[in-house]
Structures are given as C-alpha cells and as structure tokens.
Amino acid sequence: MSKIHQLIENSKVNESIARKLFEIETEVLACQSSEELLERLLGLIQAKFQLSGISLLLAEPTPISYLINGNLQSNWHQKNTSQISTEKLSLLHVDKKPMLTNQLEQLNNIVPKSLLTGAKSAALTPLSLEGKLFGSLLFTDKSSARFHQDLGTFHLEQLAVKVSLCLSNVLIREQLQYMAHYDRLTGVANRRLMEVCIGEELIRQRRYGVPFSVLFIDCNKFKAINDTYGHDCGDKVLTYVASQLQELVRENDKCFRYAGDEFVVVLASQTLLEAEQASDRLCQFFDDNPMPYQSALLPVSISCGAAASSGEETMDELLKTADKNLYVNKKANNGMVFKL
Ligand SMILES: Nc1nc2c(ncn2[C@@H]2O[C@H](COP(=O)(O)OP(=O)(O)OP(=O)(O)O)[C@@H](O)[C@H]2O)c(=O)[nH]1
Incomplete structure (x- = not known):
C-alpha cells in the first residue's frame, strides 16, 4: 500500500x-x-x-x-x-x-x-x-x-x-x-429521609388502606454514658444502637436517626399490636446484649413508644403520639445504672 x-x-x-x-x-x-x-x-x-x-x-x-x-x-x-x-x-x-x-x-x-x-x-x-x-x-x-x-x-x-x-x-x-x-456517625438515614418515608406511607395508606406504625426510640441515661465514659464511648453506643436496630427490624421496615440519642423506626404494614410487640422485642434485645467496649460489656438500654397511623393524623401528630408513649414507657425504665 x-x-x-x-x-x-x-x-x-x-x-x-x-x-x-x-x-x-x-x-x-x-x-x-x-x-x-x-x-x-x-x-x-x-x-x-x-x-x-x-x-x-x-x-x-x-x-x-x-x-x-x-x-x-x-x-x-x-x-x-x-x-x-x-x-x-x-x-x-x-x-x-x-x-x-x-x-x-x-x-x-x-x-x-x-x-x-x-x-x-x-x-x-x-x-x-x-x-x-x-x-x-x-x-x-x-x-x-x-x-x-x-x-x-x-x-x-x-x-x-x-x-x-x-x-x-x-x-x-x-x-x-x-x-x-444519611447520618454521618451511625450511617442510618436521617430525619429528612424519615419525613419522605412517612410521607410516602401516609399516601399509600390514604390511597390503598395499607396500615403502618412508627416507633420512637430513645437511649436510656445516655447523658450518663457520655459523662462517665466520654463522648467517644457515647458515639460508639449510638452506632451500636443504630446498627442493631437496622438488623432487628424487617427488610421492609426503616430505621432513622431522629436527633441526638433518638431514633425512629417506620414499620411498614404493621398494626399497633404488632408495633408494640416489635417495641418489646427491641428493648429486650438491648437488655440481653450489652455492648462490647474495651474488653468489657457496657449495658445499653432503650425505651420505645409505638403509634399506629390511622391515615387521619399528620406526620407530626403521629410522631407526637409515639413520643408520648415513649415517655410513659421510659418512666418505668428509670434507674438504669451503667457499670463497666
Ligand atoms: N456522644 C454523643 N452524644 C450525643 C450526640 N448527640 C447528642 N448527644 C448527647 O446525648 C445526650 C442526650 O441526653 P438526654 O436527652 O438528657 O437523654 P438521657 O441522658 O438518655 O436521659 P433519659 O432519656 O431521660 O434517660 C445529651 O447529653 C447530648 O449531648 C452524639 O452524636 N454523640
């Protein structure tokens, strides 16, 4: 060529x-x-x-x-x-x-x-x-x-x-x-995504009648953990709680960090009774499974409040009901002591 x-x-x-x-x-x-x-x-x-x-x-x-x-x-x-x-x-x-x-x-x-x-x-x-x-x-x-x-x-x-x-x-x-x-510390979805998720559940419920419930979760005596063992330990507790919650809920359910030591779980298609059973199961899990920390076990405990959506109330009202129930349950849990 x-x-x-x-x-x-x-x-x-x-x-x-x-x-x-x-x-x-x-x-x-x-x-x-x-x-x-x-x-x-x-x-x-x-x-x-x-x-x-x-x-x-x-x-x-x-x-x-x-x-x-x-x-x-x-x-x-x-x-x-x-x-x-x-x-x-x-x-x-x-x-x-x-x-x-x-x-x-x-x-x-x-x-x-x-x-x-x-x-x-x-x-x-x-x-x-x-x-x-x-x-x-x-x-x-x-x-x-x-x-x-x-x-x-x-x-x-x-x-x-x-x-x-x-x-x-x-x-x-x-x-x-x-x-x-997503929350940077724990890796779970944040409050913003929770609002999207609950918003979608509300639409589904109003359109197709599919029920759903929420759990408001708060760590017990969390301030004492920070004060006694330091902020780093507190961070580890929050990460531990978030990761365990994610493991413990069903695939369709979603876990969010609401603020500080508070988490919200949205339970898809679940009634109040089912949500209360889930709440008991979660609390019991943490009572039975202290967090491994510095070659010891640190007791971690949570309180939960459940609320089922009727489709009538707003997201804020639903969360307020769950929060109110959480504080009723928390009162019963008072007096937790943290010892390594
Ligand atoms: N380590 C750590 N602490 C946090 C974080 N966000 C909030 N906190 C702390 O979490 C603590 C929450 O304290 P409280 O709301 O009084 O809750 P509590 O001590 O668990 O009290 P009860 O709920 O009544 O048992 C506060 O001291 C906050 O400073 C965080 O990202 N990391």
Missing part, C-alpha cells in the same frame, strides 16, 4: 474509533450513579469494539476506591470488578499512561490470571480522580495483533480523561445525596 493510501486508511480507522467513543460518551453522560455508569460504559466499549474481555481493576486500599466499591454491588460488578493493590496499579500505568501489550507475561503477578484467560493481547486505560490513580479498564483480545506496544495511545488517553471526569461528577453527586440523607 502506498504511503498516501496508508495515511488515508489510518485516518479512517481513527475517525471510526473517535465516532464510537463519542457515541459511548453521549450514552453514559445521562447515567445517574457510578455503578450504572461503569456498567454501561464497559458494556458499550465491549460491544462497539468487539473485545473478547473487559474488566475494571480497582485500587485497594485508597479512600477513592472505598467510596466507589461501596457503590458497586450489582451482579455485573461482582463478576467484572477486581481489586488490585495501589503499588501494582502504578506498575501498569507509569506516568498515568495507558499500556498496550501482546506480551502478557508482563502482566503476570499484577493482573489476576483469570482476567487474561484466552487473551493474546491487552490494553489498560488508567482511571484517576482528583489526580490520583484509582483504577484501570482492562481490555483483552484473542488476537496478538490487536494491542501491541507500537500502537499509539491517543484514543485511550482521551477515554481515560473522559471516563475519569464523568465518574468524578457522578461520585460528587452521590456523595452530596448521601450527606443530605
């Missing part, structure tokens, strides 16, 4: 690659979550470029990978995402550049063997967030001619920048949403 023909041919190939990347970019721009974005992106790349294998390598441990890993729970990610140490990742991407190779022995002891099964060549695209390398997209092919050291990396570099940008935008949005709806 003459030089000019070769140039024209190269330019056509480049244009076709650029077009496919543009189409992929356009499609992933609308993705609302990092999980959806990565899944969609990798699926599109594999289909459009007909790659035999594609996977996501995530650095471990970095704060960024922790943030992303928490979001990647789908079956697809379980199958296609692998952990890689930060040191190994930087071996793949010297100066944060893509890597192309058909000498796969170079990847031995860096990339999990299973990801290279049947492959004869591979391309790795670095992913960065806030200037930090946190992962790599691994493309593999059955042909050793597909990726090799002498190929240019311009398109992969572009892809790396664009994916990193899209991902960072989505992650910032996810972080903001999380901070707006």
